[in-house]
Amino acid sequence: MSNEIEAIKDPGLPVHVHRRADTDPKAAKKAERQVAILFLLSAAGTVLLIASYLFIPQDVFIFFPILGSTNAHQLFLGLGMAASLFFIGMGAIHWAKTLMPDEEVIIQRHEFRSPDEDREEFVKAAKDGAEAAGLGRRSLIRRTLGLSLGLAGLSPLILLGDLGPLPDEEQKMTSWKKGTRLVTDPGDRPIRPEDLEVGAVAQTLPAIAAGEHRKLSDIAKDAVLLIRLRPEEFNLDAERLSWTHEGIIAFSKICSHMGCAVALYEQQTKHLLCPCHQSTFDVTRAAKVIFGPSARPLPQLAITVDSEGYLVAQNPFNEPVGPSFWGRSA
Ligand code: FES
Known part of the structure; x- marks a missing residue:
């Protein structure tokens, strides 16, 4: 027993160095003020969040040079929540590191089991x-x-x-129609075939009329990936080949397994990879599934160019986009 007590008295820890706030009342006061400022910033973030929720209508948009048109309601909700959580976390960490008790305490472990x-x-x-x-x-x-x-x-x-009304048929439809232009996302710029080099990938959305705004639920269904290969690299039947334009092929970006964004393109193998569960789609063979849990290829959007030379959809998607459990019909 006396050996145990000796071990506790001197457990071999390095010499404890006191923090400035432990020995200098001015430093402690300064740290206290810093913590208070961080908590106040957090409170301001929460006020911004609540004010955004209550006072910014859902259909107000702000334009940013790189991000493009951005929903103000969601932007300020997000900023408010981020500030609220970030600063409260920073305040708590700063408080713990500078002002909370900083003593090394050694206690013996006891058996976890309660006595009989x-x-x-x-x-x-x-x-x-x-x-x-x-x-x-x-x-x-x-x-x-x-x-x-x-x-x-x-x-x-x-x-x-x-939880809200059932989406019914809405989930099976996208905004793509015959003649809809493909526009860059972000940026909303129409795309010409020459804008894409061989090997390039671009995310696109259907063009919308000036002054209109997209609903998030539409963006979630409408996202399309454009990929440019050399035309001779395709291994497609005549119909599918006619859905491409000068080596450019378009697929729904929504994974047919569980709906993640299929966002990884391997230029060498020409495979599209879903990061969620690694479903892999062969671009040269109409996004045929070659690995992973997905049960069907990514739907292909038939594309061509309009009279001004911009890429447009030939038709709507020939099948519903997204996971099979969203429902399948033409
Ligand atoms: S969601 Fe794409 S592989 Fe599961």
Whole structure:
């Protein structure tokens, strides 16, 4: 025992160095003010979040040179939440590092298991409690309690109905129509075939009329990847080949497995890779699945150019985009 106490007295830790705030009241006051400022910034972030939620309408957009048109409601909600969480975290860390007690405390570990007497005491108390409550004898109470608990468990399921209207057919449709121009995302600039070099990839969206704004739910379905190969690199039947233009092929960017963005293109192998579960699609063979859990190719958008030489859709997608469980129909 005396050896144990000696080990605790001198556990071999390096000499403890006190922080400035531990020895200098001015430094402590300064640290306190810094922590308070960080918490105030966090509070300001929360106020911004609440104000954005209450006062910025959902359809207000702000234009930024690189980001393009951005939804102000969501932008300020995001900034407010980011500031609120970031500064409260920074404040807590700064507080802990500069002002909270900084002493090294050594305690011995004890056995996690409770002593036998405590365990026996607990079992006895539980049995006595059940006996006193009469659960064994009073079957009426036992059954009605079971019924009420069971029904209470069902109530969250009923509340699921509040998750919003079902998308119905909307989920199977995208905004792509015959003649819709493909525009850059971000930027909303129409694209000519010569804008894409061989090997290049670009994310595009359907063009919208001036003054209109896209809904997030539409962007989630409409995103299309353009990839340019040499025409002789395709291994497609005549119909699918006619859906390409000068080596440019367009696929839905929404993974046909679970709906992630298929965003990785391997230029050497000409494979598109979904980062979520590694489904791999062969671009040269109409995005055929060559690896991973996806059960079907990425839908291909038939493209051509309009009279001004800009890329346009020949038709809507020939099948629904996204995971198969979103529903399949033409
Ligand atoms: S969502 Fe793409 S592989 Fe699972």
